[in-house]
Amino acid sequence: MPPSAAGFSLTQSVALVWRTLRSMRTALILLLLLALAAVTGSLIPQWPNSPERVLQYQAGHGLWGAFLQRAGAFDVFGSWWFVLITVLLFVSLVACLVPRTRATWRAVRQRPIQAREIDAFRHYRTIAVAAGPPEAVEASRRVLVRHLYRVARAEGTGDPTALAAEKGAAREVGSLLFHWAFILLLFGVIFGKGTGFSGYAVVTEGHTWVDARANYDGQIRTGRFFGGDFTGVGIHLRSFESDFRDTGQPMDFVSHVDLLDPQGNLIRSQDIRVNHPAKIDGLNIYQTAFGWAGVLEVRDGDQVLTRQDLVLSREPAPTGVPAFAMPWHGVLKVTSVRPQMAIEVELYPDSRALAQQLQTQQPVPMLVAYDPVISYKVWRGRLTDPSPTSLDTTFMKKTAEGVVGGGLTADLRTGKQLDPGRAAGGLTMSFPDLRHYSVLQVTRDRGVPIVLAAAILILLGLLPALYTSRRKVWVRAEAHGEGSVLQVGGFALQRKPQFEAEFDKLVEAIERAIDDGGSTTRVSDGSDREKVGSR
Amino acid sequence: MTDLQWARISQDLFNVAIFSYLAAMVGYFAYLAFQRDLLWKLARAAAGLGLAANLVSILTRGLAAHRVPWGNMYEYSALLACLVVGGYLIVVEGIYKVRSLGGFVMAFAILTMAIASQFFYVTPGPLVPALNSYWIKIHVQAAIWGSSLFALGGIVTILYLIQDRRERKQVDALRSQEPPPIMGASLNLDAPHDLVDDAGAPMSAATTGRKRLPSAATLDTLAYRLIAFAFPIWTFAVIAGAIWAQEAWSRYWGWDPKETWSFITWVIFAGYLHARATAGWRGRKSAWIALVGFVSLLITYYAVNLWIVGLHSYKGF
Numbered sequence: 012m013p014p015s016a017a018g019f020s021l022t023q024s025v026a027l028v029w030r031t032l033r034s035m036r037t038a039l040i041l042l043l044l045l046a047l048a049a050v051t052g053s054l055i056p057q058w059p060n061s062p063e064r065v066l067q068y069q070a071g072h073g074l075w076g077a078f079l080q081r082a083g084a085f086d087v088f089g090s091w092w093f094v095l096i097t098v099l100l101f102v103s104l105v106a107c108l109v110p111r112t113r114a115t116w117r118a119v120r121q122r123p124i125q126a127r128e129i130d131a132f133r134h135y136r137t138i139a140v141a142a143g144p145p146e147a148v149e150a151s152r153r154v155l156v157r158h159l160y161r162v163a164r165a166e167g168t169g170d171p172t173a174l175a176a177e178k179g180a181a182r183e184v185g186s187l188l189f190h191w192a193f194i195l196l197l198f199g200v201i202f203g204k205g206t207g208f209s210g211y212a213v214v215t216e217g218h219t220w221v222d223a224r225a226n227y228d229g230q231i232r233t234g235r236f237f238g239g240d241f242t243g244v245g246i247h248l249r250s251f252e253s254d255f256r257d258t259g260q261p262m263d264f265v266s267h268v269d270l271l272d273p274q275g276n277l278i279r280s281q282d283i284r285v286n287h288p289a290k291i292d293g294l295n296i297y298q299t300a301f302g303w304a305g306v307l308e309v310r311d312g313d314q315v316l317t318r319q320d321l322v323l324s325r326e327p328a329p330t331g332v333p334a335f336a337m338p339w340h341g342v343l344k345v346t347s348v349r350p351q352m353a354i355e356v357e358l359y360p361d362s363r364a365l366a367q368q369l370q371t372q373q374p375v376p377m378l379v380a381y382d383p384v385i386s387y388k389v390w391r392g393r394l395t396d397p398s399p400t401s402l403d404t405t406f407m408k409k410t411a412e413g414v415v416g417g418g419l420t421a422d423l424r425t426g427k428q429l430d431p432g433r434a435a436g437g438l439t440m441s442f443p444d445l446r447h448y449s450v451l452q453v454t455r456d457r458g459v460p461i462v463l464a465a466a467i468l469i470l471l472g473l474l475p476a477l478y479t480s481r482r483k484v485w486v487r488a489e490a491h492g493e494g495s496v497l498q499v500g501g502f503a504l505q506r507k508p509q510f511e512a513e514f515d516k517l518v519e520a521i522e523r524a525i526d527d528g529g530s531t532t533r534v535s536d537g538s539d540r541e542k543v544g545s546r
Numbered sequence: 547m548t549d550l551q552w553a554r555i556s557q558d559l560f561n562v563a564i565f566s567y568l569a570a571m572v573g574y575f576a577y578l579a580f581q582r583d584l585l586w587k588l589a590r591a592a593a594g595l596g597l598a599a600n601l602v603s604i605l606t607r608g609l610a611a612h613r614v615p616w617g618n619m620y621e622y623s624a625l626l627a628c629l630v631v632g633g634y635l636i637v638v639e640g641i642y643k644v645r646s647l648g649g650f651v652m653a654f655a656i657l658t659m660a661i662a663s664q665f666f667y668v669t670p671g672p673l674v675p676a677l678n679s680y681w682i683k684i685h686v687q688a689a690i691w692g693s694s695l696f697a698l699g700g701i702v703t704i705l706y707l708i709q710d711r712r713e714r715k716q717v718d719a720l721r722s723q724e725p726p727p728i729m730g731a732s733l734n735l736d737a738p739h740d741l742v743d744d745a746g747a748p749m750s751a752a753t754t755g756r757k758r759l760p761s762a763a764t765l766d767t768l769a770y771r772l773i774a775f776a777f778p779i780w781t782f783a784v785i786a787g788a789i790w791a792q793e794a795w796s797r798y799w800g801w802d803p804k805e806t807w808s809f810i811t812w813v814i815f816a817g818y819l820h821a822r823a824t825a826g827w828r829g830r831k832s833a834w835i836a837l838v839g840f841v842s843l844l845i846t847y848y849a850v851n852l853w854i855v856g857l858h859s860y861k862g863f
Contacts, residue, residue, distance in 0.1 A: 035824045039817055043835075046813040046842075053806040053850075060801065088801045200799075209796065263675055285675035286794045297796045452796050462798060466785045473778045477819075 032099070033106040041100040048096055052087030055079060059086060101197060108190055115183045122163035123175035126485040129500035133507075134514040136499050140525045144172040144488035144495045150524040151486045151497070152176075158517060160484060172488045172495075179481030182505070189472030196465035203458015205234040212246060212296075215304040215320045215448040219247040219271065222294065222453065242292045243273030249280075251301055251447035255378045264298050266449040283451065293455050300450035303339050303360055305385060308441045309352075309423070316345050322448055323358050324400070328374075336364075336374035342402045344394055353402050354423070354440065355388040362416075380417075383445045388412045389423050415442045480505035484517065497521070552610035553670050559603035560624060564659050566596030567631065567652045574648030578759075586645055593631060593648065596655075600628040611670035616686045617677060619851055623662030626847075627655040629694035638698065642768055644760050650701050661848075681790035688783035689808075693843055695776030696815070699769050700840025703833050706765035710830060713762050766829065770822060773836060777815055784808050807846035814839035 031037050056064035065085045069076035083090030129135065140147050152162050152174055160176035210231030214220040222244045224231070247269040254262040266283040270291050283289045289296040302325060308318040323339035339358040345351065359365040361377035362384050368375045392407030413426030420429045420441035429439070481504040488495045499518050503510035547555075573589025576582075604624055608615035615621050634651040638644050759765070787808070788798040799805060818835040821827035827835075 035820060036827075039820055039824065039827070042813055042817045042820070046810045046817070049801075049806050049810050049813070052801060053803045053810075057801065261675055263678075286679040286681075288793060288796070295796060299796075454796050456797070459792060459798065463789070466788070470778060470782060470785065473781060477774050477778065 029106060032103040033110075035107070038100065038103045038107060041096060041103055045093075045096050045100060048087060048093050051084060052093075055084050055087070057086060057088070059089070097197075101194065104190060104193065108187065111183075112187055112191075115180075115187060119180050119184070123161060123177040123483070125163075125173060125175045126500065129485045129487055129498045132485070132500035132502045134501035134503075134510065136514075136518050138497045138499070138518065138522055139491060139494060140488075140497055140522070141494040142525050144490055147488045147495050147497050147525050148172055148174055148486060150527075151499075151521045154517070154520045154524045155484060155486075158520070160482075174486050176484045176486075177482070179479050179504070181475040182479045182481055183476075185472045185475030185479070187472070189469055189476050192465045192468035192472060195468065196462055199458040199461030199465055201458070202461065203456040205236040206238070207454065207456040207458070208233040208237050209452065209454040211299065212451045212453050213322060213448055214246055214248040214266075214268075214451065215322065216248050216250055216446040218320065219245050220451075221245045221273075227453075228450075242294060244278075244292050244294060245271030245273070245275060246296065246451065247271060248449055251449045253301060253378070253447075255376075264301055264449075266298055266301075266451065268296075283449075293457065295454050295456070297452040297454070298449065299452045302448050302450070303358055303380070303383075304446045304448045305341070305356065305358055305383075305442060306444040306446060307343055307354075307356070307385075308443065309343065309345055309354070310439050310441070311348070312436055316347060317343065319343070320446055320448075321356065323356070332374045333376045335376035335378055336368065342400065344399070344402075346394060350391045351394045353390045353394060353404075353407065355390065355402060357386045358445075359384045359386075360445065380445050383417045383442075384414055385416075385442055386412070386414045387421070387440070389426075415440060417442055417445055480509075482510060482513070484514075486521070497525075547609075549610045549612075549670070552606045556603045556606040556610060556670075559599045559606065560659065560663065563596045563600035563603060563624075563627075564656060564663075566592050566599060567627075567656050567659070570596060571649050571652035571656065574646075574652060578646055578649060586648075589648055590635075590639070593635060593652065597628065597631050597635065600624065600631070604628060607670055614683055614686075616690065617682070618668055619666040620662045620668055622686070622690065623658050623666060625690050626694055626697070627658045629690060630658075630697050631655050633694055633698055637772070638702075638768065642764075644764065644768065646759050647702065647705060650705065651698065654697060654701060676794050679790060679794065681786060681793065685783060685786040685790050688779055688786055692776050692780035692783050693847060695772050695779065696811075696840065696843050699772035699776060699836065700843065702765055702769040702772060703836045703840065705759060706762055706769055707830065707833055707837070709759045709765055710762040710833075766833070769833070769836060773815060773818060773839075777819060780808075780812060780815070784812055803850045804846065807842065807850050811839060811842040811846050814842050 056068050058065050069080065069085075072079070079085060083092065087093055126132070142150065148164075148171060152164075155162050155174075155176040158178070160178045161180075162174055162176040164171065164174050208231055210227035211229060212220045212222075212226065213228045220226055222242045224239065224241060249267045249269060251267070252263075252265045254264070256262055264284060267280070268283055268289065269280050270278045270289065272278050278291065281289045283296055283298045285298050288298075302323060304320040304322045306318075307321050309316045321341045321343055323341040325334065325339050326337040328334045328337045339360065341356050341358075343354040343356060345353070359377060360380045360383045362382040364375040364377040364381075365384065367373075388409055389411040390402070390404055390407040391410050392404075394403075395406055396403040411423055411426040413421055413428065415421040415428055419431060420439050421427065422429055423438040423440050483502045483504075485498075485500045487498045489498075499521065501510065501514045501517070503513075570589045570592035573585055573592055577585040577589055604615045604621070607621060607624070611617065616625050630651060634648065638647055638651075760768075787805070791800070791805070792798040814835060818832055818839055821832035821835050
């Protein structure tokens with residue numbers, strides 16, 4: 012009955028919305044909407060997964076791209092409409108669950124209800140037995156209990172000649188468990204992501220990295236309720252190993268690390284590899300990537316201007332070129348001299364592979380360090396770009412370039428490599444060592460155990476919800492001469508065809524059980540079977 | 547034997563399996579057309595032979611690669627075909643005694659394997675580090691079992707829709723011939739199948755002489771059973787995948803295309819199960835949902851690996 016516009020009060024509209032949300036139809040439509048939203052999220056590139064592809068897509072789609080940007084289609088799973096659908100779905104879920112849970116709670120505690128007319132049920136048989144009504148019903152009760160039925164004698168009247176039995180409450184209980192577990196899941200996700208964070212640690216062999224905001228490489232992703240409580244745990248990278256097949260396919264990457272407490276004491280040593288993260292103090296530490304750090308020392312005569320393990324990054328490979336065939340890049344800045352100096356370096360970790368590459372003009376992956384070579388350019392002038400990884404040469408002039416091999420020293424004024432053992436004077440750069448660095452992802456998500464528990468409950472609830480079925484059985488006995496006539500009625504709510512045989516077996520079992528106490532004669536043999544089929 | 551020889555045997559048996567399935571398909575369809583028991587027996591024998599070849603091919607592939615034989619799309623496809631055919635022979639023909647669906651199942655298996663050998667073949671070798679985990683045994687196994695049962699359910703659903711349409715037409719024809727009974731109607735033509743007590747009875751009356759496919763009610767129940775069987779397995783596969791992702795990729799869920807599509811498939815089949823319990827959505831409407839789920843499963847399996855870039859798209863999964 013749709014209320015008239017005038018009489019459409021607030022309570023009425025709230026009630027209407029509530030009623031709509033409570034219906035299975037609404038839940039179903041919301042569920043399919045959620046699927047539809049997820050489809051968009053998989054077809055359009057997503058910012059959190061691949062920002063570069065989003066930019067590419069936007070560049071190629073002009074107005075349409077701008078529209079999608081406004082609609083939040085590049086971050087579907089964080090967009091207001093995805094959240095809205097999810098929230099509505101969960102509200103609808105709770106609206107469905109609360110009354111259902113209450114009803115189930117009542118039903119489970121309630122004794123099975125007696126039936127007035129047993130012969131009205133789909134499955135119905137009568138058997139004549141020698142035992143008296145109370146004994147016959149008692150025997151039936153024992154059989155039903157053995158078949159896992161919950162049995163109740165006729166209530167109130169204390170009638171010993173009738174009973175009602177039920178089984179399969181697990182179906183509804185399981186279904187409720189399955190659905191409630193999603194609320195727990197949602198809570199676990201929000202709690203974990205909300206209080207958690209994720210960032211990258213770049214650690215060079217021989218160095219120690221400490222969990223503090225400033226030490227993360229680039230941005231860290233923090234949850235909405237993240238309190239800034241970093242642990243101060245230290246990761247000391249003893250060494251890093253990588254393993255490749257002949258084809259260049261990676262086999263294994265391992266960081267051998269010492270995990271230190273905030274005071275710098277060793278907690279334990281561990282290997283971190285793909286699929287085997289380290290777990291410490293609520294942090295999970297994952298092997299993500301690796302690269303080379305060149306140990307470089309710039310001197311002016313006897314004075315060391317800078318010595319650092321310069322972290323180099325690999326140039327992106329064009330399509331068709333193996334990633335490891337590309338040289339590694341970096342820039343070393345020296346601000347203490349006038350004019351300021353920047354040295355651009357390009358590392359070729361494997362000179363054999365490099366030679367092969369130059370010879371065959373084919374890209375050859377450089378997988379291991381073997382006689383590494385650095386080619387460099389020296390710039391002098393004013394450093395304007397504060398970033399440690401990029402260089403702006405607008406106010407600078409290139410003064411020299413050259414190459415320097417591992418363990419050797421180059422004269423930065425002439426660009427010539429000095430003979431080993433020769434005393435170096437003037438402005439020089441030496442390249443004593445090449446080390447690995449390891450990129451570790453550090454995350455914290457305290458919700459994981461909750462989410463896992465919810466997932467287990469979902470599965471546990473699902474099984475009985477799908478595979479058990481509810482059955483109801485009633486028995487009543489009436490005195491008939493010496494013995495009695497037993498009426499047995501049954502009704503299945505699920506898997507009705509299977510109940511046919513189940514019911515027959517049950518009646519036979521009851522018959523046998525009573526038989527043990529005396530002889531039985533069947534009163535309505537044959538006709539009962541017809542009855543079963545005709546209803 | 548050397549790895550190369552094992553790989554060779556595996557490949558040969560793969561082809562034997564395809565051709566046996568092809569023969570079985572022809573046999574099953576001939577059985578549908580001519581209803582001769584001999585044809586069915588021959589088809590079944592061919593299917594059995596194909597299944598054996600398929601199985602041994604998978605095992606030898608594992609021997610050649612020194613690892614579980616489901617490390618990439620090619621291997622996954624072979625296993626999927628094997629489980630769909632095996633599941634059909636055991637569940638549909640064995641337990642439900644429905645013989646007439648074989649041709650369609652074989653067609654699915656052939657298509658899966660043909661696409662695999664055409665587009666996905668790679669020589670057996672070790673796995674990339676991210677796949678090298680014991681979770682590959684658990685997660686991928688569950689995903690294959692779930693998909694093969696969903697696929698069977700999808701095939702049966704298509705046949706249900708065909709048969710249902712045919713039956714409705716016949717019922718309409720019947721109704722236009724006979725005046726409707728006035729009282730105590732013995733034939734309730736309007737009731738949906740699952741509300742009619744003995745669903746088969748009135749329908750078989752309407753379909754006498756055309757018993758090539760099982761009744762729509764039988765197909766409907768069968769499809770439901772298969773999907774209800776597959777659903778928890780799929781749920782488990784998604785959960786196992788999430789646990790693995792937490793170990794390998796640092797988060798249990800990141801809306802990677804494969805994750806997204808397995809979620810979409812899950813949601814659609816969850817919708818199907820709910821629809822079957824909702825008045826007004828039973829029968830054809832829920833069957834259409836199952837069909838959409840089937841399409842979503844195929845997208846999860848093929849499209850995500852081939853066209854959508856994500857973490858799962860290293861020539862493996």
